[in-house]
Amino acid sequence: MIPGAGPDTPLQLSFASVRHGEQAVGAGVLVAERLVLTCAHVVNSALGRERFAQDTPGHGDTVTLRLPYVAPARDLTARVLREMWVPPRAKAAGRDPVEPGRVPYHGDLAVLELTDAPPGGAEPAPFLQHNYAGEVVALWASGNPLPTLRAVPRVSAPPWIALDVLGGAQVTEGFSGGPLWDRERQAVVGLVAAVHRAAGPPAPGSPPATMYAISVPAIEAELPALPPSSVPTARRGVQQLLTALERVLPGREAVLACEERLAARLGRASAGPAADLDRLVGLAVSVRRGLPELLDLVRDHQPPRAASYDRSGHHTAREDWERLRRAARTVRPGEYLTTRQRRDLSGLLAHCTRTDPRTLLERVLPHAPELPAVTGLADAMDALEGFGSATGGPVPPLLQGVVRISVEELAAGPYPAEDLDAWVERVAARSGVDEDAVSQFRADAEAAAVVRAPAPGPFPGPSAAVLAAPVARAPRVQVELLPAPNGRRFTYQIWTFADDLSHRLSLVRDAESGSEQVVDDIRRVLRTEVREDPETALVEYFLPSAWLGLDVDSWESPDSDEDGPFAPGITRRVVVRTTERSRESYAGWKQRTAALASAKHLVLDHRHTDRMVARAQLEVHRDAGTVIVCCEPRHHGTLLRQCVQAGVHTVLWHRAEHGARIAQDLLALVDGTDHAEVPEAVRLERAKAMAEPDSTTHHGRRLSLLYDAPDHRPPQLAPDAWVLTQP
Numbered sequence: 076m077i078p079g080a081g082p083d084t085p086l087q088l089s090f091a092s093v094r095h096g097e098q099a100v101g102a103g104v105l106v107a108e109r110l111v112l113t114c115a116h117v118v119n120s121a122l123g124r125e126r127f128a129q130d131t132p133g134h135g136d137t138v139t140l141r142l143p144y145v146a147p148a149r150d151l152t153a154r155v156l157r158e159m160w161v162p163p164r165a166k167a168a169g170r171d172p173v174e175p176g177r178v179p180y181h182g183d184l185a186v187l188e189l190t191d192a193p194p195g196g197a198e199p200a201p202f203l204q205h206n207y208a209g210e211v212v213a214l215w216a217s218g219n220p221l222p223t224l225r226a227v228p229r230v231s232a233p234p235w236i237a238l239d240v241l242g243g244a245q246v247t248e249g250f251s252g253g254p255l256w257d258r259e260r261q262a263v264v265g266l267v268a269a270v271h272r273a274a275g276p277p278a279p280g281s282p283p284a285t286m287y288a289i290s291v292p293a294i295e296a297e298l299p300a301l302p303p304s305s306v307p308t309a310r311r312g313v314q315q316l317l318t319a320l321e322r323v324l325p326g327r328e329a330v331l332a333c334e335e336r337l338a339a340r341l342g343r344a345s346a347g348p349a350a351d352l353d354r355l356v357g358l359a360v361s362v363r364r365g366l367p368e369l370l371d372l373v374r375d376h377q378p379p380r381a382a383s384y385d386r387s388g389h390h391t392a393r394e395d396w397e398r399l400r401r402a403a404r405t406v407r408p409g410e411y412l413t414t415r416q417r418r419d420l421s422g423l424l425a426h427c428t429r430t431d432p433r434t435l436l437e438r439v440l441p442h443a444p445e446l447p448a449v450t451g452l453a454d455a456m457d458a459l460e461g462f463g464s465a466t467g468g469p470v471p472p473l474l475q476g477v478v479r480i481s482v483e484e485l486a487a488g489p490y491p492a493e494d495l496d497a498w499v500e501r502v503a504a505r506s507g508v509d510e511d512a513v514s515q516f517r518a519d520a521e522a523a524a525v526v527r528a529p530a531p532g533p534f535p536g537p538s539a540a541v542l543a544a545p546v547a548r549a550p551r552v553q554v555e556l557l558p559a560p561n562g563r564r565f566t567y568q569i570w571t572f573a574d575d576l577s578h579r580l581s582l583v584r585d586a587e588s589g590s591e592q593v594v595d596d597i598r599r600v601l602r603t604e605v606r607e608d609p610e611t612a613l614v615e616y617f618l619p620s621a622w623l624g625l626d627v628d629s630w631e632s633p634d635s636d637e638d639g640p641f642a643p644g645i646t647r648r649v650v651v652r653t654t655e656r657s658r659e660s661y662a663g664w665k666q667r668t669a670a671l672a673s674a675k676h677l678v679l680d681h682r683h684t685d686r687m688v689a690r691a692q693l694e695v696h697r698d699a700g701t702v703i704v705c706c707e708p709r710h711h712g713t714l715l716r717q718c719v720q721a722g723v724h725t726v727l728w729h730r731a732e733h734g735a736r737i738a739q740d741l742l743a744l745v746d747g748t749d750h751a752e753v754p755e756a757v758r759l760e761r762a763k764a765m766a767e768p769d770s771t772t773h774h775g776r777r778l779s780l781l782y783d784a785p786d787h788r789p790p791q792l793a794p795d796a797w798v799l800t801q802p
Contacts, residue, residue: 085262090144101120107199111188116252164181202264210241237287295417303362320355333372334354430480469509477495479520483524553572554627624730644758667698702727703738704726711728724784730779732777
């Protein structure tokens with residue numbers, strides 16, 4: 076049964092159901108004529124093995140598949156390709172087993188090879204990298220269209236994407252290994268790996284269930300031997316590309332040779348003597364990174380020469396080559412590198428620890444109206460690759476970014492900085508970028524790094540590259556907390572941002588737990604994921620705005636024989652945040668940021684408990700970055716929500732007491748204190764109150780802080796709830 080043309084036809088023609096006997100245990104997707112991509116744990120289930128078994132299945136272990144939309148009643152047999160078996164592992168490196176219930180983990184990929192040709196009508200799926208705007212769907216293991224999940228990508232936590240489930244089928248097991256389908260862009264954007272939902276029926280107004288998928292870049296990094304995937308056929312710029320190729324590839328023999336070599340590179344069948352220019356371009360635009368591969372081959376076959384002129388005075392070879400490059404960028408603006416070049420760069424970036432990806436984007440793209448959210452250097456490179464034709468400068472932004480990374484990383488030693496320089500030199504030469512332009516840009520970047528660094532004193536100091544390195548930020552632990560209706564049980568996720576590396580999802584607890592378990596998990600993450608020397612980590616609790624009054628800053632774990640109770644509010648800086656911001660509140664946040672250097676403090680007390688009065692006060696004082704809330708506790712929630720909507724950075728309040736004395740104490744605490752030092756000042760006040768057990772009036776008891784400082788950007792514009800910010 077081959078379906079008629081519809082929005083999901085490419086998905087249906089490639090969807091595979093993985094079976095254990097007559098039962099569907101997971102899904103997969105056809106990525107080449109006889110190759111099916113799925114999760115390793117799905118293969119383990121199909122073979123009756125332990126879910127996270129790591130040893131490679133033997134040659135005699137066969138897996139049964141069906142293509143439910145192409146030949147629903149026909150069983151197909153496949154075997155695991157040994158070189159493409161990547162079992163689940165706990166960490167990016169090594170083979171540590173996965174702890175039950177802990178996500179995300181790494182790997183969990185397998186490629187199955189069909190023993191026979193697939194049924195007629197089956198087609199490999201097109202792939203693209205995900206974005207955060209479009210809705211995606213996932214089919215259940217059987218392929219039946221009724222149990223279909225609808226979801227929206229929420230945040231990238233390499234190697235996974237976290238998605239909010241919007242509706243459709245109930246979140247259950249059986250979606251694993253299946254393709255995540257972007258209907259608007261007509262492409263697979265990931266492979267479903269896991270789903271999470273709270274136990275029991277969802278409460279009214281509860282947040283959506285979460286689904287996790289392995290991203291396309293992670294799949295490519297884990298499976299370097301996998302043939303390049305197809306992509307949706309491009310249209311814009313194809314005629315320009317054909318015209319340019321006609322001038323660069325003279326004669327039929329050149330076209331035939333180029334098509335044969337390109338097919339071999341991309342793992343596709345060559346058209347042989349039937350190849351022509353249209354088939355060559357069709358092959359290049361139908362495969363991920365096919366156009367950069369085509370340009371690389373054309374360069375080897377017809378290397379660009381220096382500018383020359385014909386008798387009429389028009390440019391010839393060099394101009395034709397530049398025209399070809401511009402046409403390729405028009406057809407596929409987000410692809411600049413070949414598959415090998417991209418993999419080589421990813422390998423080098425894995426050793427870079429001194430460069431902040433957000434700062435890098437701000438320096439390379441200083442005039443961009445809105446920078447993309449990135450979670451690491453590889454993610455930043457993917458973003459810069461798409462800006463290749465937008466600047467008009469002699470050095471593309473992608474190469475600018477790699478040069479800046481090498482300048483900053485040189486402080487840590489010659490590796491990987493010198494290899495990054497060599498990579499830039501090779502890619503620039505093969506991309507037609509002028510060598511002198513790259514050298515000049517590198518010299519400018521090195522000079523700018525010296526200017527940013529403090530002047531050396533009378534004694535010998537570190538090199539200019541060391542001085543120019545960015546100051547490491549204090550590590551941060553972010554707890555995305557979802558309270559149950561009674562406010563005493565929680566589901567949560569814990570993220571870390573440490574050593575200026577990527578924003579990582581470290582722990583998920585989808586079974587409702589008490590506050591002691593939350594704190595105990597924070598302690599475990601601090602011990603295993605965060606190196607706190609020399610600064611104390613900042614612990615951020617993300618809460619819905621209705622729960623900002625929850626006393627998370629006074630939580631502690633039970634006493635233990637090892638090292639006693641753990642009270643983060645005393646030994647760590649603990650702040651409260653919320654992601655429920657609107658476009659209006661984000662605009663207010665930016666305005667208050669601009670005025671922060673000269674801003675005054677504002678007190679909201681019993682006179683401002685009416686919402687309209689409070690909002691009017693905040694409108695009148697639009698430069699106030701710090702607000703003291705000092706009223707009866709029953710009004711705290713109202714005033715805190717008004718502060719969030721007005722874009723206030725810092726709100727300080729006492730959860731139990733109020734009155735003029737408390738207001739003066741809290742004003743004195745923040746007066747003369749630099750904005751960035753407020754969390755530490757609050758922590759010390761809590762510690763002082765704890766150190767005076769006989770005193771019941773110290774204002775440090777039950778002192779709370781909402782902190783959305785300028786170096787902790789709230790989500791851009793109007794984020795969906797539960798989107799953590801990028802540090």
